[in-house]
Amino acid sequence: MRIKKIQLKQFKRFDDLTLDLGNEPRKIIALVGPNGCGKSSIFDAFEAKLKNFRNYGDEGNTFYSKALFYEDQQHISQSYSHNNSIIIEPSLITRKSFYIRTSYRFTSKLNVTQIKALPDMLSDRSEPISTIALDTRLESNYKRLIGNAQEQFEEGSQTYNQVKEALIGKINQILRSVLDIEISSLGNILKQKGQLYFKKGNTKDFPYSNLSSGEKEVVDIIIDLIIKVEKYTETVFCIDEPELHLNTSIQRKLLIEIEKLIPENCQLWIATHSIGFLRALQEELKDKSQVIDFSADDYFTGTKIINPIKPSRQNWQRIFNTALEDLTGLISPRKIIYCEGRDSPGRGGVERGMDAQVFNTVFAEKYHDVQFVSSGGNTELDQRSDIALAILTKVFSDIEILVLKDRDMASGRDTDEQARQLYLNNNPSNHRVLKRWEIENYLFDKEVLQKYCLSNELNFNEEKYDSEITDIINQHVKDNLSLIKNICGITTNVTPDIFKINLSKIITSDMNVYQELENCIFNRQ
Structure with missing residues (x-):
């Protein structure tokens, strides 16, 4: 059994909460968040469903019903029913559907x-x-x-x-x-x-x-x-805070072994804010798990829906912040990639370089331990990356620093694929060069613009695109924003950098543009 969706209405502290795991829920569901955010209440909902199959042990309706617990006089006369307050998909629940371990053990x-x-x-x-x-x-x-x-x-x-x-x-x-x-x-x-x-x-x-x-x-x-x-077959195994009394190394190993014990036709739900468990979910078990983050909002009040987070660096940093508080800053990326763009950061160190923002957006989910940093023009890239290599590698022994350049690196002179390969062959292995002229040649690709228009209900003029953009690899399209707007049927003003970042948000790993960028940057092809 694998749960797809849960809806809790007037249950404990929730008004109306839905957890939606999608049509293909994974084997491990991790409920993360600070103390008191409602993680354990999800297990109490499962426990309440088991009352249909056993006639012993009951905390009483005031434990489960929000109206009765808060003595809401408008609703106090309403009888509580866990069958109406707790809706689970799939709906076929048996005595073996849930096996729950509490944190009091x-x-x-x-x-x-x-x-x-x-x-x-x-x-x-x-x-x-x-x-x-x-x-x-x-x-x-x-x-x-x-x-x-x-x-x-x-x-x-x-x-x-x-x-x-x-x-x-x-x-x-x-x-x-x-x-x-x-x-x-x-x-x-x-x-x-x-x-x-x-x-x-x-x-x-x-x-x-x-x-x-x-x-x-x-x-x-x-x-x-x-x-x-x-x-217990076809069962959802639930463990509330399994990290109690354990150091982070043991936590990580234990979760990996627990996953092996749980049959593939079952599901494992854990409520945790442990560093060790989070690391296992982030790395060894990343393809088998979905994370529900209760720290992102107040889910008690009003009608709310929680979906599994995307495993991006930003999301993982927020989750680790729950476990580490002010120590979160010590979690450094494993790979820093210097690229061209505005080198001065905004308030709080916010990245202002458009290129870096685009790359961080495109690769945030798959490469959550990579950080792109803008570092000025072509010359500054070499200087600053050398300084970073000399300093950061002494502090963080496992950090890797790459240099990513546009193909227009020859001060405006044309450089073809042969020149690109000569550069790669005659420079250190941490250097990378885009196959296309610059980042706009990827963002203004037909594949990207068509998808953007479809998602925004715009009419893409393919005939005009084909007649004007004749060589997306080498053509200097950066200054043709007005043309691109016209092709996409955009009649309003747009801020160039914001528009380009919005284009980057729709680039996904199944697209040719993504795969070409990935090969250039991470595989040095």
């Missing part, structure tokens, strides 16, 4: 004294009933491990040690990749050792109770998911 000790028949997992009452309820499932999970070992041993096809290794082998494989511990023994209830035992380095058979808080957190989550994924 600190099992400090295990002390099991007896084993008896356990209820079916779907009837297990140890699960929490809301995101503020305590999650105490570790003990029942331990009992299930022991029970499974006993059951398989009684079948007689394997020795007890073989059964034990099969049960804990997968757990240990993950523990070794995330931490430096592993389970050494399932304990022995008959000898009053009813808990898990571990080894770390040369230390063996120390009890679960001696693990650190972070180690317990990892063990708890991994065992829980390994046991539950066999039963």
Whole structure:
């Protein structure tokens, strides 16, 4: 099961909120934002839907209903119904549709004294009933491990040690990749050792109770998911703040392993503002995840729609700001590309160079760790990039600095493709040159202008374009803005730089113009 859309009406603190993930939702949905922004309320909505399938545990309508909670006298007489207040697509919900872990789950000790028949997992009452309820499932999970070992041993096809290794082998494989511990023994209830035992380095058979808080957190989550994924199929697994007690390195590794445990026909929802988890979402899991950013607006009041963010540098910087606050400035781009344009910044360091603004717009989503910076004309580019190389590479060891020039780099004299290749062959490998004369030769490409006209309901005059723009590669089109306006049917005045930046906003990775620019800049072709 993969959720496409959720609508919450008068639910908890929300008036009318819709989360729209599109027709092809991804496997991982990350809810990010500061404390109190409503992330956990999404899981409470899922939890409320499960009330249709179980007759125990209920926080009461005042916990879920906004009108009842705030005692709104105009609506106090209205009866609350989670079926009307919570609308989920797809709408077919079963007892296995949601599996939720709360952030309240600190099992400090295990002390099991007896084993008896356990209820079916779907009837297990140890699960929490809301995101503020305590999650105490570790003990029942331990009992299930022991029970499974006993059951398989009684079948007689394997020795007890073989059964034990099969049960804990997968757990240990993950523990070794995330931490430096592993389970050494399932304990022995008959000898009053009813808990898990571990080894770390040369230390063996120390009890679960001696693990650190972070180690317990990892063990708890991994065992829980390994046991539950066999039963919970077509399920949305929800974990509220899984980073508790964990440092950023472990957070990152843990999320990567959690994703591997979740079947492909399921979905993983996490509520987080952890640096480690955000890094995993930004890099290793970027193609499998969508991020819902609650920090961008007040989503409690009025009718609001949240869509997954585009993974641009600007969006990631805002999200990391939630986790790092004033330390966000320490997150530097991994690649700085100096290009031509106005070199003096605006207030607050805002980029004023048109070329840099265009490139940052075009490549923001795919190359979120790249920053284009305008640095004056052709000569200034070489000087300033050399200074930056000498200084920044000493401070940031993994930073890369490139120089990007227009093909009109010969002081107005014509330079053809042969001259371009000669320049590339006789200059350092961090130098790049556009295939076309300058940036306007890409922005005024027929492919771009047609798409712009279509999106703005303008009539594109293709016949006039073909007769006037005869060589988009080499023709000096920069000063032909009036002609371009006429071809696009624009009758009003336009500010040249703003118009060009708006053109750059519609250039996407499936367009030939994008691919040519990408090859010039990032592949040095």
